[in-house]
Amino acid sequence: MSTKSGPVVVLSGGVGGxxxxxxxxxxxxxxxxxxxxxxxxxxxxxGLRICPDxxxxxxxxxxxxxKEQGWGRANESWQCLQTLAELGGxxxxxxxxxxxxxxxxxxxxxxxxxxxxxxxxxxxxxMGIGAQILPMSDQVVATELATDQGRLPFQEYFVRRQxxxxxxSMHYTGAEVAQPSDEVLSALAQPDLRAxxxxxxxxxxxxAPILSIVGMKxxxxxxxxxxxxxxxxxxxxxxxxxxAKIMQELxxxxxxxxxxxxxxxxxxxxxxxxxxxxxxSQLPVAGLSTNTLMTSLPDRERxxxxxxxxxxxxx
Amino acid sequence: MSTKSGPVVVLSGGVGGxxxxxxxxxxxxxxxxxxxxxxxxxxxxxGLRICPDxxxxxxxxxxxxxKEQGWGRANESWQCLQTLAELGGxxxxxxxxxxxxxxxxxxxxxxxxxxxxxxxxxxxxxMGIGAQILPMSDQVVATELATDQGRLPFQEYFVRRQxxxxxxSMHYTGAEVAQPSDEVLSALAQPDLRAxxxxxxxxxxxxAPILSIVGMKxxxxxxxxxxxxxxxxxxxxxxxxxxAKIMQELxxxxxxxxxxxxxxxxxxxxxxxxxxxxxxSQLPVAGLSTNTLMTSLPDRERxxxxxxxxxxxxx
Numbered sequence: 256m257s258t259k260s261g262p263v264v265v266l267s268g269g270v271g272g273x274x275x276x277x278x279x280x281x282x283x284x285x286x287x288x289x290x291x292x293x294x295x296x297x298x299x300x301x302g303l304r305i306c307p308d309x310x311x312x313x314x315x316x317x318x319x320x321x322k323e324q325g326w327g328r329a330n331e332s333w334q335c336l337q338t339l340a341e342l343g344g345x346x347x348x349x350x351x352x353x354x355x356x357x358x359x360x361x362x363x364x365x366x367x368x369x370x371x372x373x374x375x376x377x378x379x380x381x382m383g384i385g386a387q388i389l390p391m392s393d394q395v396v397a398t399e400l401a402t403d404q405g406r407l408p409f410q411e412y413f414v415r416r417q418x419x420x421x422x423x424s425m426h427y428t429g430a431e432v433a434q435p436s437d438e439v440l441s442a443l444a445q446p447d448l449r450a451x452x453x454x455x456x457x458x459x460x461x462x463a464p465i466l467s468i469v470g471m472k473x474x475x476x477x478x479x480x481x482x483x484x485x486x487x488x489x490x491x492x493x494x495x496x497x498x499a500k501i502m503q504e505l506x507x508x509x510x511x512x513x514x515x516x517x518x519x520x521x522x523x524x525x526x527x528x529x530x531x532x533x534x535x536s537q538l539p540v541a542g543l544s545t546n547t548l549m550t551s552l553p554d555r556e557r558x559x560x561x562x563x564x565x566x567x568x569x570x
Numbered sequence: 571m572s573t574k575s576g577p578v579v580v581l582s583g584g585v586g587g588x589x590x591x592x593x594x595x596x597x598x599x600x601x602x603x604x605x606x607x608x609x610x611x612x613x614x615x616x617g618l619r620i621c622p623d624x625x626x627x628x629x630x631x632x633x634x635x636x637k638e639q640g641w642g643r644a645n646e647s648w649q650c651l652q653t654l655a656e657l658g659g660x661x662x663x664x665x666x667x668x669x670x671x672x673x674x675x676x677x678x679x680x681x682x683x684x685x686x687x688x689x690x691x692x693x694x695x696x697m698g699i700g701a702q703i704l705p706m707s708d709q710v711v712a713t714e715l716a717t718d719q720g721r722l723p724f725q726e727y728f729v730r731r732q733x734x735x736x737x738x739s740m741h742y743t744g745a746e747v748a749q750p751s752d753e754v755l756s757a758l759a760q761p762d763l764r765a766x767x768x769x770x771x772x773x774x775x776x777x778a779p780i781l782s783i784v785g786m787k788x789x790x791x792x793x794x795x796x797x798x799x800x801x802x803x804x805x806x807x808x809x810x811x812x813x814a815k816i817m818q819e820l821x822x823x824x825x826x827x828x829x830x831x832x833x834x835x836x837x838x839x840x841x842x843x844x845x846x847x848x849x850x851s852q853l854p855v856a857g858l859s860t861n862t863l864m865t866s867l868p869d870r871e872r873x874x875x876x877x878x879x880x881x882x883x884x885x
Contacts, residue, residue, distance in 0.1 A: 302617055302677035334647045338671035343696045344678075352667040356653035362617035363659075381658045 259567045261449030264289045268461020269308045270325045272454030273315035278555030285385040289442035294390045295398035295464030303358040317382035328353045347415045372436045391465045394433035399426045418497040422504045430467040443474045450566035453484035457498045481523040481569040486511040489528040574882045576764030579604045583776020584623045585640045587769030588630035593870030600700040604757035609705045610713035610779030618673040632697035643668045662730045687751045706780045709748035714741045733812040737819045745782040758789045765881035768799035772813045796838040796884040801826040804843040
């Protein structure tokens, strides 16, 4: 266990980010972790408000996630989705029967006037989660991609077209007016904050929307704690998802170094995989090389410990 | 088989009405039946638009209904509902996993601007139903009950409180401005219409909302075909549901005769059970006594034949 104490904030997208968030959650005391989650992937489907990254954080921290497929709930069934297909409905977005309960409750809470933050707080409490899971904003931000097949909403690109279109640019619609919630700003302003961790999520699709909202970068820069980013790119490839593919399409070198440079104005330290340790000397900030591939639960906890230890050194 | 021909319209509430609608559907040629369905029970739940009587009509005519419990879909599963309860949500309205698909599709269609009529038409077509299932109106009408426990929305009274409150009066909010859809008016105005049947549904909770909307009674009176009502009360008791209980609470004699008098300005004939044949001479209109209890599929078909035969005699 680390010797220092104090609360920790992690900025996270979906599956990759939630892995490190879980590691941090398990090694920290109860109520010491705030997970600030991307909401740029959120969308409306069948009249329901769906927040994939928030739900991944909820399921992961509540130990309800499907560990095989990496998204959704364990022990899921698909009766509703099958019936939707039989009735001629869209079934490209995989709505599980148990997962639907979360979307129904959220849609109801929101329609009753709750903020997304209040809504997720209630769900997390009902799931017994001893961490704050915070939407980056209560205002709507929608990630859209300009591609060779036109401008696509995130889920259309990511799920329906399985990241096949060639990406030309990303747009975070609404980010120009959206602000971090009070809860996010309070989490970042904690005087005893130990570290802010940018999880190994996709920098362009998952973290950039968080950074793009009004006042978020300033709040990170004001924070008393060191900011550490963990590379989602190992040996020029992404552990999961289209990070490397998008980097190529944007004419960026798919490398941990590119990610470090993307974050360089915000971070105090950068964690990359031992595979990439030759890049350490080229980093724009302090670097740590370690095994960043989180296959097992002990991997998650060990990486969390190392990231916090690295942050403690940088104070 | 009856010798006469021509299309038939049936006015129906939920389960009891759908039984006779199914009998009519099975004995008539394809596309000869229009089922005008009560929408006063419709409500919003978890952000979804739920139309219980329309869904009962869809499931019954598509042969997808759960014949044991009398409502909902056969082979239903309850993963979503169980999860809702685990997450602290309401589970008094029994949303099945497969049933949810219908609510999701409807909610989506409506949010895209479809009328409820268009939406049900599409669902019925996808379910392979060769009859018109028509919402009574595309405007919202909400049945509410003044009770000893206050004014209650229909589902609150019917499902959540299981019809236990004492009913003082019924209100069909919105009926003062709602109109029958063009499709309903066209169905009733067919020059070769053979019969209009008021199904053995609850007169106060299921049929009265249909009759209460602007222009519905006039359209029934204008129609060229005889109007026949079938009693939902047999020997002073309702086959199903709170009909007799409500009649007592409203200080009405729970009897087929009371039902006949309720409809007397609209109907040309009244069908009651052989149990009540002593009441035939007191009816305000022509009467037919037969076995009206529809236990089996042949019962439904036989009663449908007899009702149409009776209508043919009254032309």
